[in-house]
Amino acid sequence: MTERKKTPSSIWVLSAALACIGAGQSTIFILVPQEIRSLGFNEFQVGLIFSISALAWIFFSPFWGRLSDRIGRSKVFMLGIIGFAISLFLFAAIIKFAQLYPISFSLLFVLLIAARLINGLLGSAVRPSAGGRIADITDTTNRTSGFARLDAGWQFGVVLGPVAVGLIMLLSGNNLLMPFIFLSLLGLSIGFLNFKLLKKDDSSFLNNEDVSPLKFTDKRVLPSLVIAAFLGVSNACVVLTSSLFVNDVILKSTEDLYFFVSIGFAIVALSGLLTQLLIVDRYSLNPKGLVFVGLFLMSLVFYLLSNVNQIFSFYILLAVYGFGGGLARPGNVSILSLSINKNEQGSASGLMGTVFPLGHLLTPFSIMPLYMLNPSYPYLLISIMGLFLVLYMFYNQKLFFNFIKTEVREDV
Numbered sequence: 532m533t534e535r536k537k538t539p540s541s542i543w544v545l546s547a548a549l550a551c552i553g554a555g556q557s558t559i560f561i562l563v564p565q566e567i568r569s570l571g572f573n574e575f576q577v578g579l580i581f582s583i584s585a586l587a588w589i590f591f592s593p594f595w596g597r598l599s600d601r602i603g604r605s606k607v608f609m610l611g612i613i614g615f616a617i618s619l620f621l622f623a624a625i626i627k628f629a630q631l632y633p634i635s636f637s638l639l640f641v642l643l644i645a646a647r648l649i650n651g652l653l654g655s656a657v658r659p660s661a662g663g664r665i666a667d668i669t670d671t672t673n674r675t676s677g678f679a680r681l682d683a684g685w686q687f688g689v690v691l692g693p694v695a696v697g698l699i700m701l702l703s704g705n706n707l708l709m710p711f712i713f714l715s716l717l718g719l720s721i722g723f724l725n726f727k728l729l730k731k732d733d734s735s736f737l738n739n740e741d742v743s744p745l746k747f748t749d750k751r752v753l754p755s756l757v758i759a760a761f762l763g764v765s766n767a768c769v770v771l772t773s774s775l776f777v778n779d780v781i782l783k784s785t786e787d788l789y790f791f792v793s794i795g796f797a798i799v800a801l802s803g804l805l806t807q808l809l810i811v812d813r814y815s816l817n818p819k820g821l822v823f824v825g826l827f828l829m830s831l832v833f834y835l836l837s838n839v840n841q842i843f844s845f846y847i848l849l850a851v852y853g854f855g856g857g858l859a860r861p862g863n864v865s866i867l868s869l870s871i872n873k874n875e876q877g878s879a880s881g882l883m884g885t886v887f888p889l890g891h892l893l894t895p896f897s898i899m900p901l902y903m904l905n906p907s908y909p910y911l912l913i914s915i916m917g918l919f920l921v922l923y924m925f926y927n928q929k930l931f932f933n934f935i936k937t938e939v940r941e942d943v
Contacts, residue, residue, distance in 0.1 A: 536669075536670060536673050537673070538669065538673045538812070539668045539669070539677070541668070541728055542665065542668070542677050542680045542681065543680065544721070544724055544725055544728060545665070545680075545681060545725055546681055546683060546684030546687075547721045548608075548657065548661070548721045548725055549657070549658075549682075549684035549685045549688065550685065550691075550692075551615075551688060551714055551717050551718035552615055552657060552685070552718065553684070553686065553687070553688025553689045554688035554689070554691065554693075554695065554696070554714055555615065555619050555688075555711070555714045555715075555718070556688075556689075557688065557689045557692045557693055558692050558710060558711075558714070559619070559622065562696070562710075563622070563623075563626065564577050566626050566630075566707065567580070569630075570626070570629055570630070572640075580643050580644055580647055582892065583647065583651070584647035584650050584651035585892055586892070587648055587655070588651040588654070588655040588885075588888055589885045589889055590885075591652055591655045592655040592656075592881045592882075592884035593744070593745075593878065593881035593882055593884075593885055594881065595607050595655060595656035595659045595660065595877075595881055596659030596660070596877040596879065596880050596881020596882065596884070597744050597745075597877065597878045597881060598656075599656075599660040599663050599877035600663065600874055600875065600876065600877040600878050603729070603730075603732065604661075604663055604664045604729045604732070604877070605725075605726050605729035607660040608657060608661060608722070608725060608729055609723070609726040610653055610656050611653055611656030611657035611658075612719060612722030612725075612726075613653065613719070613722070614649050614650060614652065614653020614654045614656065615650060615653070615654040615657065615715075615718055616716075616718050616719050616722075617649055617653075617715075618646055618647060618648075618649040618654060619711050619714060619715050619718075620708075620712060620715045621645075621646040621649065622643065622646040622647060622650075622711070623707050623708050623710075623711035623712075624708060624711075625643055625646055626643070627707050630707075658880060658883075658884045659877050659878075659880040659881035659884055660729075660877060660880075661681060661880075662678070662681070662864065662868075662876065662880030662883070662884075663876040663877030664729060665681055666868045666873070666876035666880075667876065671869060672815065673815075674868055675821065675862060675865035676812045676813075676815075678860075678864045678865050678868070679808070679812045679857075679861040680807070680808075682803075682807055682857075682860055682861055682864075683803075683804050683807040683808050683812070686801075686803045686804035686807070689796075689800040690797055690800045690801050690804060693793075695710075696714075699713055744878055745871070745875055745878040745879055745882060747882060751871050752867055752870065752871065752879055752882060754866075754924075754930055755863050755864075755866050755870070755931075756867075756882060756883065756886045758822060758826070758859070758863045758920070758924075759863060759883055759887050760886050760887075760889065760890060761826070761890075761916060761917060761920055762859060762860060762887060762890075763888065763889060763890025764890035764893070764894055764898075764913065764916070765833070765890075765913050766856070766887075766890065767890045767894035767898070768894060768909055768910070768913050769852065770796075771894060771898060771899065772898065772899075772902055772909055772910075773792050773795055774788060774792045775902065775906070776836075776906055777791055777792055777795070777842070777845065779906055780839075780840055780906050781839070781842050781845055782842070791842060794846070795845065795846060798849045798850050798853065799849050799852060799853040799856075802850045802851075802852075802853025802854050802857065803853040803856050803857035803860075804857070805857070806854050806856075806857025806858060807861060810857075810858070811857065811858065811861050816862075818861070818862035818863070818865040818866050819862070819866070819928075819931075820862075821858040821861065821862030821865075822858075822859050822862040822863050823921065824858055824859075825855040825856060825857070825858035825859025825860075826855070826859050826917055826920060826921050826924075827855075827917075827918075827921050828852075828855030829852055829855040829856060829859065829917055830913070830914050830916075830917030830918045830920075830921065831851075831914070832848050832849075832851050833852075833911070833917065834910070834911065834914040836907075837907035837908075837911045837914070864880075866931075867879050868880075
């Protein structure tokens with residue numbers, strides 16, 4: 532058995548950048564929709580503003596991944612951080628301006644879309660270049676740990692970001708701009724530190740001009756992308772239906788609804804964070820086992836959710852769901868990375884960055900109609916999909932886990 536090498540500590544700096552982005556994204560989804568509605572936008576228009584950004588993210592993520600394989604990680608990563616910071620600040624600034632000064636509805640709508648579009652076009656460069664960097668500095672013995680640290684940064688930002696933002700809002704007299712200025716500047720600072728670290732290795736990419744782009748249909752990456760699609764759909768299902776389910780089935784009241792739902796989201800993120808830091812990062816676990824156990828637990832949770840009617844039981848199941856996701860996500864990304872060559876790592880991360888948010892775009896058209904029929908139906912559907920995927924993986928392990936043969940490859 533190959534001895535596990537120490538996971539590079541520089542990954543924590545990358546993780547800190549992902550924490551800033553996670554904090555920014557979670558803060559936007561918590562604070563901004565209501566602020567936009569107060570300006571006269573309806574729910575569909577609010578959703579459209581965010582959906583256009585997600586579409587841009589889906590289309591540009593593979594491009595940035597391929598570019599990072601050609602020219603190095605530093606420039607692509609820094610461009611993504613700059614895009615994130617500009618988008619975050621502009622979005623809040625436009626809303627604040629519209630609250631203070633008269634502005635036409637059409638112009639405001641276009642400006643808000645443009646601000647979010649910057650995040651989709653440029654911010655989508657961060658994850659592919661960061662994922663490629665993890666593959667650059669790890670090997671088969673510690674790659675899963677590296678990806679666990681990266682994802683833990685995002686989860687940390689999602690958990691603590693809203694808390695920090697709430698404190699900043701309190702200290703600034705509920706000034707909407709202040710938390711976004713803080714997160715933008717913090718992200719740029721950490722991004723610049725990463726840029727300096729990444730730039731040292733950019734010269735090794737000079738001979739990668741002829742990198743052929745990975746395709747979704749490539750047999751080496753397709754299985755991991757299928758798993759990522761399921762993870763995206765299941766996550767979107769939880770995000771979209773939780774508040775409705777808690778209101779309609781558990782509380783049967785809107786009183787303190789968002790407080791109870793916010794606790795649920797925090798439990799999911801915190802559970803995933805602790806799983807990655809205390810289990811996946813510490814122990815040399817086979818990524819195949821992580822994916823199997825994670826997906827099975829998530830499927831079981833969705834089945835049990837279809838029958839739950841108590842808030843405490845709901846929270847327990849969300850904790851198990853976060854635990855399962857904390858196992859499956861780094862395991863799956865590690866499998867993807869170990870299935871391809873060194874000069875394809877950024878491209879693979881870009882494809883992964885496309886598939887996961889795709890679930891958030893498709894789910895409203897599939898899950899919500901089911902919810903209207905019966906609140907339990909979406910959870911039963913996800914449970915059946917997950918169990919089918921686990922069984923299919925079990926009987927087709929050579930297809931899903933071909934990476935096992937690459938442990939002696941020197942190019943990974």
